[in-house]
Amino acid sequence: MAAALEDRAKRVFGDHYPKAVAFTDLLVEHGVERGLIGPREVDRLWERHVLNSAVVAELLPRGCRVVDVGSGAGLPGIPLAIARPDLQLTMLEPMARRVAWLTEVVDALGLTAEVLRGRAEEAAVRERLADSDVVTARAVAPLERLARWCLPLLRPGGQLVALKGESAAEELERDAQAVRRAGGTGARVTTCGGDVLELPTTVVLVEREEQASRRDGARRGRKDR
Numbered sequence: 049m050a051a052a053l054e055d056r057a058k059r060v061f062g063d064h065y066p067k068a069v070a071f072t073d074l075l076v077e078h079g080v081e082r083g084l085i086g087p088r089e090v091d092r093l094w095e096r097h098v099l100n101s102a103v104v105a106e107l108l109p110r111g112c113r114v115v116d117v118g119s120g121a122g123l124p125g126i127p128l129a130i131a132r133p134d135l136q137l138t139m140l141e142p143m144a145r146r147v148a149w150l151t152e153v154v155d156a157l158g159l160t161a162e163v164l165r166g167r168a169e170e171a172a173v174r175e176r177l178a179d180s181d182v183v184t185a186r187a188v189a190p191l192e193r194l195a196r197w198c199l200p201l202l203r204p205g206g207q208l209v210a211l212k213g214e215s216a217a218e219e220l221e222r223d224a225q226a227v228r229r230a231g232g233t234g235a236r237v238t239t240c241g242g243d244v245l246e247l248p249t250t251v252v253l254v255e256r257e258e259q260a261s262r263r264d265g266a267r268r269g270r271k272d273r
């Protein structure tokens with residue numbers, strides 16, 4: 049790795065940098081053969097994937113409950129778990145072979161993260177992960193679908209952090225109404241990692257509206273009677 053990149057990676061991961069190296073080495077060794085990353089990604093793993101994911105940590109309050117929906121190769125879940133061991137992180141992934149990979153990485157690096165097999169929209173998953181503080185998702189689905197899948201996993205006032213490319217603002221404009229219908233509010237685009245990345249990570253932030261709980265409560269109340 050070039051010295052300048054190593055320096056930036058050390059700034060992002062601090063004392064946990066060796067674990068980030070171990071994760072990246074595992075991806076270089078097994079990522080393509082196990083169908084986790086494309087061959088063209090190997091040379092740009094640090095900048096485009098590992099650091100791009102890890103810088104999202106700056107948006108996460110200490111000790112918060114985070115669900116990473118559709119972790120796949122472990123992005124952004126594994127870099128977040130490495131950079132921020134204080135987080136209560138669950139990586140949610142439906143594909144068995146990716147769940148196996150994530151579990152192996154968590155064990156090999158001694159991370160405090162849970163790996164759960166399932167889809168965000170499943171009732172059992174919603175019940176299990178309800179009231180999370182933050183949901184992250186990277187390259188999983190368009191914003192409209194992400195809002196429908198992910199907002200129900202959040203506590204009222206909790207935040208969806210969708211890692212998107214440069215077209216994030218266009219996507220938000222296109223899906224703003226659908227996001228509101230799904231119970232999202234305050235949707236906006238921001239960037240992270242401007243001090244360490246050549247191309248900062250663009251994210252769409254959406255909060256789960258506060259009334260959502262009252263509506264759910266009212267529905268539950270009616271059903272319980």
Ligand SMILES: C[S@@+](CC[C@H](N)C(=O)[O-])C[C@H]1O[C@@H](n2cnc3c(N)ncnc32)[C@H](O)[C@@H]1O
Pocket residue numbers: 117118119120121122123124140141142143146166167168169185186187188197
């Ligand atoms: C293109 S991959 C991206 C993986 C990783 N987030 C990344 O940035 O490299 C999309 C991932 O989302 C998962 N996925 C698709 N639909 C999902 C759903 N409804 N709930 C949870 N995960 C889902 C897929 O299995 C796949 O691993």
